[in-house]
């Protein structure tokens with residue numbers, strides 16, 4: 326790693342503070358010079374209240390990392406790309422598939438890197454699981470991604486609004502792993518979406534998918550679960566069960582625990598962003614978001630009790 330890129334973070338909230346700022350501070354390939362957020366500020370850098378002011382005042386900036394909720398991703402990325410910046414997008418990369426594809430085209434036209442991140446793909450279990458599954462005969466896949474929304478998303482109104490994805494906000498992490506780990510493409514055949522009477526997005530969902538060989542892939546997402554989270558993917562194969570759990574921090578294959586590297590999802594994301602910029606490359610995979618969009622297209626909506634937002 327040689328060049329150090331001048332970087333700004335946009336949308337200083339939970340994930341920016343928990344993961345992005347420490348990962349950037351530990352990466353000599355980036356220098357955090359500024360932040361843009363309507364209410365929050367980052368110490369020791371220049372702060373602005375929106376991305377327009379940031380771009381106008383920081384001509385030396387190389388890249389921005391967008392950490393606000395998905396509903397504002399497109400407008401922020403558009404402004405940054407038009408201003409010639411490299412752009413890293415938190416997951417989900419946008420509120421619709423079409424806007425992410427438009428951003429990819431724009432980044433190419435401007436010769437800039439667009440990196441649509443899927444942090445769960447960098448969980449330690451994912452690459453060993455992918456390597457093992459590459460030569461196996463898969464019989465069935467079962468995803469259980471369940472947690473207590475009141476514990477993990479306190480006060481987050483945007484998750485219940487259109488574009489906020491509801492339970493697909495964590496569920497899309499599982500789909501990002503599935504689409505990376507399985508050897509064949511996955512298509513959605515049907516879904517049930519449980520939507521609280523006072524919300525626009527589901528609190529729970531079941532997805533029925535198949536891979537292109539017809540192998541069933543079923544996913545259950547539920548935000549009414551607790552107190553212990555369930556972030557698990559089971560893959561039944563003719564050589565035994567592959568069980569990924571704890572969101573990808575644990576892997577058991579045919580009854581044997583697999584030794585895994587320590588968790589470093591966000592440090593790995595910034596290493597990847599640096600590599601992409603240095604190599605004039607992009608990384609934009611819309612497949613997890615497309616499965617969610619398909620679930621909204623094909624899903625049967627069932628009204629459930631109000632959440633009380």
Ligand code: NAP
Nearest residue numbers: 336337338339340362363364365392393395397415416417
């Ligand atoms: P958050 O804390 O609710 O929001 C991040 C910040 O974005 C807010 O503090 C707010 O800062 C800014 N913001 C909110 N609404 C905005 C709007 N309409 N226009 C401009 N800025 C706005 O959310 P988060 O948990 O950090 O999640 C942000 C993104 O990261 C989501 O896409 C989420 O899926 C992803 N993510 C979250 C987690 C997690 O554990 N929380 C993990 C991985 C990925 P200001 O009020 O200062 O503008």
